[in-house]
Amino acid sequence: MLDIPLTSIKGIGPKRAELFSQLGVCSVGDLLFRLPRDYLDYTKATPITQLVNGQNAAVQVRISGATRFFRTKGMTMLSAPAQDETGKITLKWFNQPYRSSQLKIGEIVYACGRVIKKNGASLINPSFSQALPGIVPVYPTVKGVNQRAWRDSIYACLESVWDKIPEPLPRTLLERYNLVPLALALRHAHFPFSREALELARRRLDFENTLLYFIIVELQKAERLRQNGFSFDTSGVLERFTSQLSFSLTRAQLRVLDEIGIDMRKPVPMNRLLQGDVGSGKTAVAMYALCVAAANGKQGALLAPTEILAEQHAQNFGEIFGETVVLLKGSMKKKQREEALEKIANGSALFVIGTHALLSQDVRFYDLGCIVTDEQHRFGVRQRAAMLEKGVRPDMLVMSATPIPRTLALILYGDLDISVIDELPPGRKPVKTSVIPASKREDMYAYIASQAKEGVQSYVVCPAIEESDTIECPSVNALYTELKKMQPETRFAKLHGQMKEAEKERVMHAFRAGEIDVLVTTTVIEVGVHVPNACIMAIEGAERFGLSQLHQLRGRVGRSAKQAYCFLLYGVENQQDNERMLTMTQTNDGFEIAQKDLLLRGPGDFIGTRQHGDDGASLLSGAMDAKLLEQASKAARDLLNHSGEESARLIELASERYGTMLNDIAMN
Ligand code: ADP
Ligand code: MG
Secondary structure: OOOOEHHHOOOOOHHHHHHHHOOOOOEHHHHHOOOOOEEEEEOOEOOHHHOOOOOEEEEEEEEOOOOEEEEEOOEEEEEEEEEOOOOEEEEEEEOOHHHHHHOOOOOEEEEEEEEEEOOOEEEEEEEEEOOOOEEEEEOOOEOOEOHHHHHHHHHHHHHHHHHHOOOOOOHHHHHHOOOOOHHHHHHHHHOOOOHHHHHHHHHHHHHHHHHHHHHHHHHHHHHHHHOOOOOOOOOOHHHHHHHHOOOOOOHHHHHHHHHHHHHHHOOOOOEEEEEEOOOOOHHHHHHHHHHHHHHOOOEEEEEOOOHHHHHHHHHHHHHHHHHHEEEEOOOOOHHHHHHHHHHHHHOOOOEEEEOHHHHOOOOOOOOEEEEEEOOHHHOOHHHHHHHHOOOOOOEEEEEEOOOOOHHHHHHHOOOOEEEEEOOOOOOOOOOEEEEEOHHHHHHHHHHHHHHHHOOOEEEEEOOEOOOOOOOOOOEHHHHHHHHHHHOOOOOEEEEOOOOOHHHHHHHHHHHHOOOOOEEEEOHHHOOOOOOOOEEEEEEOOHHHOOHHHHHHHHOOOOOOOOOOEEEEEOOOOOHHHHHHHHHHHHOOOHHHHHHHHHHHHOHHHHOOOHHHHHHHHHHHOOOOOHHHHHHHHHHHHHHHHOOOHHHHHHHHHHHHHHOOOHHHHHOO
């Protein structure tokens, strides 16, 4: 069917087939499923005056003068003046001297290409034609295979096998969810005649991928539910736990504790994700889960991504659980480390808190019953798997302060149950956020200095540690020196990832103790750090951070009843940056910000899909469409509820496509 070699297609010779095979494209099917990575919309001509810098556009123009030929820096350039009723434009071709014979003065053509607006408008390397080209697919550029070669090869394949493309989805499903057949979807995904046709095609392909993926998710979930885990006894734990806290839990926290209690009582391992905005009080929830384990004589482990955070947790836990708390981190002395390992191995450590150091081979638990991973996105799949192996089907809770939009969570955490803390502890005031123009930068630092005199601490975050010759970007070292000069009476300190652990610890300790006014730092303080007296967060080079990251950074302040401020400083101005800054000033809601981030950046960037390759990418392309996800998820469950030839066939297809990937992505 589609498993035939490319060379069997007329028009694809052995040389081109060889080039494709280097891309992993060996069969006709492989090629047809290499969907365009983008599309250029040349369905209508844009008036020259309305062209936008950097975008691709079609214009309808009259060639108004002779072409000119230049040589610059080893390149040739051809330029031709052109115009429409609204304005003038220059058509420019680099290294395409043969174009000169193709253009005649006075001729009217459609020219399509990238717009550059600098000393007037120009169009770079435009194609030209007598009719509008419509929607043009764009394939990955690789040496030896240009766009034309992609298009011609795919077209040739479609021509020869189109009526033989098998339909994997049952007809009833196509009808119920209004899906076009696969053959049509492939044709329109490569050569759409309209936006609508393209949309239908992509939707169909996304639906299939998502459906097959959800089939695997459901199967895996069923498998987990068959496993035996420890059934914890939770009676009395909540009362004892709450009496040990210095605050009363919020309603949201209580609800989540309840959900966790139910999970832990069940004789199957808990597999739960806790999402809660920065400062919503996830640590208390982690404590409870570990308390339940301890009450049943089992050990609990809390995995933190940084030493700063692990220490902070150990300190908090230590205040309540005393001697039974043990900290393990990479930078420990040999003797300390051996003591800790001993306590973990003999079971006298009930609350084991640590960094990646916990994953090492020689860390052996006496009886590990529950694992909590803080800031889960900082850990890889393998790391969590390694941790799970240290117990016998232990319960697992992963916590995240990077709220994931529901649509994406469905895909990324298909097999995890999700709890959400959607409420901040009482008395918190939302952080006031503003954008600081360059002209007000010094005033802002004067304000920070005056606040320091009043005992209010600040963070100043820079995107880089050191100055670089190549890119202009605020750095910790340069800013620290500048600020010390600018405000000699303020106590500044530096904190960044290249400092020694002991030094970082010393600085953090001093900052917590109020001996430092302003911490000039990097994103090392992005996660978890809790210093309630720090009320100002200034972010230099804010355009260099993603929205979710800015939100995380802002979350370091506003941790007490005092009004907190976030100041965003940024250099270049462009549409996307402005929009992010605006979002930051308009909302403090992590979920709303995450949703916006998803819209602005697309799902690919959101959670490192790169490691999942093409499969991951094609799967995530459906992540923007909540309705599609819900339908596909329902369809998967329906299919599995009805055993039969059809479900068996789809299960097989699903395992082929996503069987190996799932463990990776579900836990990412
Ligand atoms: P995050 O969800 O960002 O990890 P933390 O667990 O660090 O948040 O909690 C932030 C701060 O809020 C901590 O000082 C914690 O003691 C405090 N806190 C947590 N829950 C409550 C509550 N219900 N009432 C008052 N303070 C709380
Ligand atoms: Mg936290």
